[in-house]
Amino acid sequence: MIQILDERTIEVNLPNKIGYERVAMDCAASFAKIVGLVSARIEDLKTAVSEACLNAMEHGNRGRPDARVIVTMNCGDDDFSVSVLDEGEGIRELPKEPDIEKKIEKLEAPNGLGLFLIKQLVDQVEFNEMTKDGHAVRMVIKIT
């Protein structure tokens, strides 16, 4: 992945601090609104961006306060895409789907919902894009 900041690309560079994912989320929402995404899809995008940033902070950057999360948003003719870059090695193993019954029975940890939500909410997602700068998750929402 080469970072080309073209006329349709906005980049947000965040500190690795839980809570700051909201800034990337609001930024994505603002951009998506300008380019005309409908509000239900903007909500999907917001949750997906927020979850990807949280994972980048917690897992990719392992909570290191000096690490960064770089969120690159691009609006194409047919789709709106967001890449979330962290300084880690990627997702070792994609976890299985969460099972709410097991969670309620305490047979499974209550967390582990982030990747599931991302997969449900966006039209396309690629995990484990490895670049010279680290690991990226790329999410795409179709503009219809």
Next chain:
Amino acid sequence: MIQILDERTIEVNLPNKIGYERVAMDCAASFAKIVGLVSARIEDLKTAVSEACLNAMEHGNRGRPDARVIVTMNCGDDDFSVSVLDEGEGIRELPKEPDIEKKIEKLEAPNGLGLFLIKQLVDQVEFNEMTKDGHAVRMVIKIT
């Protein structure tokens, strides 16, 4: 100005496109809300950031579609600051205060309100910070 992206700094890199100033504005608002700025000051900040970005796009970058506007936001202990960087040479001459009576009488152009609003809305502003990357306007809002 050296770009140090520390734990309290968020950077947004925008295309030079009128309308996209909203993304920087919403981003600043989101960050300011997290760090606890009161809502009236967040509104001040939004207008100031939006006006500074518009000027960067129109005057600093002279509307060049391949230019960028870089907005760097930092939250210190006592103040929230935003720098808006463009690729231009700075503000040649600070214009005089707008005169609404003259504007209504059409003795003065209706525009020319941006710098005035910025000066009114933030606690401190520095125009014409020249760096190797271009020209920056730096605005500060005190956190009280």
Next chain:
Amino acid sequence: MPEHNEIRLEKHSTVTVFCIEGDVTAFSEPFLNTAYQKANEQGAKKILLKFDKDAYINSGGIAVLIQILAETRRNNQDTAITGVSDHFKKIFHMVGITKFAKIFNTLEEALALMTKES
């Protein structure tokens, strides 16, 4: 797309209300001018500009407003504003807009007072 305004003209007794939907920026110029022209054709004497409470208004939009206010002043049309947040009330005051257009908190208040005045 945000660079677009829907402006509906509503007649409330002697007052022509401009219901302005969307952000107010330099892009609003043709929309506001067209609406103003239409109001003039209808012989508007009193004009109330009603904004979206959560609209984004920037200096470009304020410049367009000032141009409208310059015209309403020339044409002796009583002009007022409603539907703006506290922040934009403050800004309209800073710029001096309030010298030429009174700001009302609500549409009802504005109509009550404007229809009373001769």
Next chain:
Amino acid sequence: MPEHNEIRLEKHSTVTVFCIEGDVTAFSEPFLNTAYQKANEQGAKKILLKFDKDAYINSGGIAVLIQILAETRRNNQDTAITGVSDHFKKIFHMVGITKFAKIFNTLEEALALMTKES
């Protein structure tokens, strides 16, 4: 600061309403747990979780909710949810939360139905 919840407990006949103000994230855990403890001390049998319509809820917050739902299930407490946007209704459905807590559109609707049930 957003990493903070104000949770007020309100008793409406047989229903204990958790009025949860603020975002629901991993940081909400101690606030929700304290509120749940208090409700238990008051002998709550029916619990209605009322959220801010425009709250930000993330996976960490949903995990906290699931933990509360696990407890209310163990303690045989009838549990429901209100005050969530369409987006979070969809998400609660995706995750399966709705299998353990019915979502009501309004507080009134929730109370009407919950107080009726024995």
